[in-house]
Amino acid sequence: MLEIKNLQASVGDKQILRGIDLKVNKGEVHAIMGPNGSGKSTLANVLAGREGFTVTAGTATYEGKDLLAMAPEARAGQGVFLAFQYPVEIPGVTNNYFMKTALNAIRRQRGEQELDAVDFLKLIKERAKLVEMDPALLSRSVNEGFSGGEKKRNEILQMAVLEPRLAILDETDSGLDIDALQIVAKGINALRSPERAFIMVTHYQRLLTYVQPDFVHVLSAGRIVKSGGKELALELEKKGYGWLAEGEKVAVG
Amino acid sequence: MSFDMEKAPSPSEPPTSVLPHKGRGGLLEARRNDGVLILIENTAEGDRLVIPAGCEATLTETYDPQGDDAYTTDSKLQITLAENARLIHYKLVREGPKANHQSFLEVQAQKSASFQSHVFLLGGARVRNTIHVRLDGEGADCSLNGLYLATGEQVMETHTLIDHIRPHGTSREFYKGILDQKAQGLFDGLIIVEKDAQKTDSSQTNKNLLLSNTARANSNPELRILANDVKCKHGATIGQLDPAQLFYMRSRGISEADARRLLIYAFASEMINLVEKASMRETLEQNLFAKFQRI
Numbered sequence: 196m197l198e199i200k201n202l203q204a205s206v207g208d209k210q211i212l213r214g215i216d217l218k219v220n221k222g223e224v225h226a227i228m229g230p231n232g233s234g235k236s237t238l239a240n241v242l243a244g245r246e247g248f249t250v251t252a253g254t255a256t257y258e259g260k261d262l263l264a265m266a267p268e269a270r271a272g273q274g275v276f277l278a279f280q281y282p283v284e285i286p287g288v289t290n291n292y293f294m295k296t297a298l299n300a301i302r303r304q305r306g307e308q309e310l311d312a313v314d315f316l317k318l319i320k321e322r323a324k325l326v327e328m329d330p331a332l333l334s335r336s337v338n339e340g341f342s343g344g345e346k347k348r349n350e351i352l353q354m355a356v357l358e359p360r361l362a363i364l365d366e367t368d369s370g371l372d373i374d375a376l377q378i379v380a381k382g383i384n385a386l387r388s389p390e391r392a393f394i395m396v397t398h399y400q401r402l403l404t405y406v407q408p409d410f411v412h413v414l415s416a417g418r419i420v421k422s423g424g425k426e427l428a429l430e431l432e433k434k435g436y437g438w439l440a441e442g443e444k445v446a447v448g
Numbered sequence: 449m450s451f452d453m454e455k456a457p458s459p460s461e462p463p464t465s466v467l468p469h470k471g472r473g474g475l476l477e478a479r480r481n482d483g484v485l486i487l488i489e490n491t492a493e494g495d496r497l498v499i500p501a502g503c504e505a506t507l508t509e510t511y512d513p514q515g516d517d518a519y520t521t522d523s524k525l526q527i528t529l530a531e532n533a534r535l536i537h538y539k540l541v542r543e544g545p546k547a548n549h550q551s552f553l554e555v556q557a558q559k560s561a562s563f564q565s566h567v568f569l570l571g572g573a574r575v576r577n578t579i580h581v582r583l584d585g586e587g588a589d590c591s592l593n594g595l596y597l598a599t600g601e602q603v604m605e606t607h608t609l610i611d612h613i614r615p616h617g618t619s620r621e622f623y624k625g626i627l628d629q630k631a632q633g634l635f636d637g638l639i640i641v642e643k644d645a646q647k648t649d650s651s652q653t654n655k656n657l658l659l660s661n662t663a664r665a666n667s668n669p670e671l672r673i674l675a676n677d678v679k680c681k682h683g684a685t686i687g688q689l690d691p692a693q694l695f696y697m698r699s700r701g702i703s704e705a706d707a708r709r710l711l712i713y714a715f716a717s718e719m720i721n722l723v724e725k726a727s728m729r730e731t732l733e734q735n736l737f738a739k740f741q742r743i
Contacts, residue, residue: 243699246691271701283696287714296710297700304701336714353700 196221196392197262197361202253203417204241211237213417214253221360222389226403226428227396229414230436235396236280238414239365242394243277244270257361271297272304276359278350280366280396285337290349293337294319294356301357322355326382344375351382362386363394368402380405400432413439494524494552499533499561506536506725513544513571523551529561531585537565538728542735543572550576559585559614566723567594569604570735578607581619583645589618595719596623597739598631598663605634612645612675619648624719625656626712627663634666641673641680648675652682657689657715659708709740 202215211234219225229235241248242255244267255262262270285293298318299309310318323330326348338346347367354362364383368376383393383406395408403411403425411427412419413436420439421427431439499505511521521543529535543549549572557563569575581590596604610619625633635654656665667684689711697707716736723729 245695245699266704267695267698268701268703271699277699279696279699283690283692285693285696285711285714287717288710293697293700293710296706297697297702300703300706301701357700 196258197394198254198256200254200256202238202241202255203251204237205249205251206237206247210251211248211417212241215414215417215419217412217419219361219392219394221392223410224387224393224395224406224408226408226411226425227394227414228398228400228411228428228431231398233414234417235398235414236365237417239277239280239363239394239396242270242363243267243275268300269304271357271359272301274360276354276357276362278347278354278362278364278367280369282338282341282346282350284339284341286339288337289334290337291316291319291333294353297353298356319352319356322352325355325385326351327378328352343370344372344378347371347375347379348382351379351386355382355386358386360390361392361394363396365396366398367395368397368399376402377405400428403428415439494526497525497527499527499529499535501530502532503530504534506538508538508540508725508728510540511543511549511572513542514547516544516546518546518548518573519544521547521549521551524554525552526554527556527563529555529557529563529588531559532561533558534562535564536724537563538723538725539565539567539577540570540728540731540735541568541572541575541577542570543575545571545573547572548574550578552578553580555579555581555590557581557583557585557588557590560587561585562588563590565590565592565594566719566728567592567606568719568732568735569594569596569598569606570739572602572604574603576605576607580609580611582611582613583617583619584613586614587616588614589620591620592622593719593722594623595625595716596633597626597716597736598633599628599739601630603632603634606636608637610637610639610650612639612641612648612650614644615646615648617645617648617650619650619652621650621652622719622722623654624715625654625665626659626716627656627665628659630660630662632664632666634668635684636666636668637682638670638672639680639682641671641675641678643674646675646677648678648680650678650680654684655715656684656686657712658686659689659712712740713737 197219199215199217202212204212227235250263295315302309328348338349367379408425411423411425413421541549555563567577569577579592592608594606598604606623621637623635627633637652639650639652641648652669654667654669658665665686669682669684671680671682673680689708693711694707698704720729720732
């Protein structure tokens with residue numbers, strides 16, 4: 196589904212990603228872990244097409260197409276979704292209207308018929324239950340005045356409405372208390388399917404207790420320095436990231 | 449010419465048309481169960497409107513295009529609000545592409561009177577809208593709101609003066625501008641709090657959205673405070689569309705053009721939402737939507 200080869204990217208004149216290789220098949224859940232500044236969020240943003248991140252080398256092929264050549268909205272139309280680390284507030288645009296506009300934009304790109312207001316309302320009410328979202332938040336401006344947990348739940352709700360094939364979750368667990376974390380995890384698990392892949396970027400192991408990954412990769416200084424199964428996350432939780440960074444230094448030296 | 453209205457129109461009757469100048473539609477709706485007298489005079493110096501004590505009225509002024517050629521609209525209106533009177537004034541300027549529009553509104557508010565203004569400047573080559581409000585009586589209040597939307601080489605100016613003369617007055621001022629291409633917007637607002645106007649509560653805000661590198665916005669909010677026990681604040685911003693908001697929308701599949709339109713509309717809608725009258729809100733939404741299609 197997604198094949199990343201030697202991906203290198205910089206922000207301004209600072210190189211962040213120094214050659215990422217990663218293969219994600221449909222149905223798989225990959226966790227990307229690593230210390231702060233290792234490039235986890237950069238990888239997520241490069242895949243979603245955020246401006247300000249310059250790809251300097253390498254490729255990312257998604258379902259046979261050059262992902263990096265597509266505009267962000269085209270990537271969304273092809274089924275790529277990024278759950279933001281810091282969801283953006285949009286005063287003056289209601290959550291309902293935003294999600295209806297997004298869903299219909301994606302449906303148009305897919306050549307499907309747009310949903311009318313009635314059908315959309317039915318859909319969103321049903322999906323809101325998945326993340327135990329207060330229906331009142333649907334008629335409020337997007338993320339405006341939402342708590343940290345409500346914003347993250349809103350990201351998962353958008354994912355549930357847009358039904359992507361490749362979901363990239365950027366630090367979705369950060370800033371969540373244990374109750375909110377469980378709700379968010381429940382939402383993610385409900386969306387797991389043999390047709391859908393996940394890349395979960397996270398600093399801590401705790402989300403992975405609830406959403407069990409098939410693969411864990413450790414990013415350090417812009418490279419994947421270790422890959423393994425879900426047991427690798429537990430090892431990291433015990434030992435921290437230090438032992439891997441040292442190992443990498445040896446490898447480089 | 450004078451125009452007397454002995455009785456307020458009941459809701460089933462069509463609103464009485466007043467201020468019948470060329471190119472200018474005026475609607476006055478007044479509400480009060482026992483008869484009211486609203487005096488309108490058209491004199492050489494302009495029009496004069498008196499809202500009697502305790503009366504509530506809504507005045508709607510619309511300026512529609514008089515063709516594509518150059519022409520000038522020059523309007524002067526004086527309004528007096530007697531004690532406890534309340535007026536909501538809507539003004540919609542959608543003049544032709546080469547029109548030069550200038551209007552001057554002078555309001556005097558007596559004790560506990562309330563004046564609310566909503567001005568939407570949408571059309572005309574040069575538009576200059578001036579409002580002077582004298583809060584002459586104790587506890588009088590005014591709220592001046594406006595949106596100017598200019599594109600091409602349009603120039604839209606708003607000049608306001610609010611003079612707090614007596615104590616316990618309140619004024620709120622909120623203007624927003626959206627400027628595209630080579631358009632220019634100017635907000636020039638002065639609030640004076642006179643020595644006797646203690647306990648005045650006043651705020652003034654002007655926010656501008658620039659959609660191109662060649663559009664210009666000038667903002668001169670100014671407070672002149674002579675009393676010593678008042679609450680006053682003012683602020684102005686000039687900004688562009690937020691790239692983080694644009695990316696957020698695009699990452700959800702919304703095209704860049706649609707995302708821009710949605711954000712511009714959201715910026716404008718704050719002013720539309722302040723409008724109480726539903727039919728006016730609908731008209732404004734349609735007008736703005738049509739304009740945004742071309743942005």
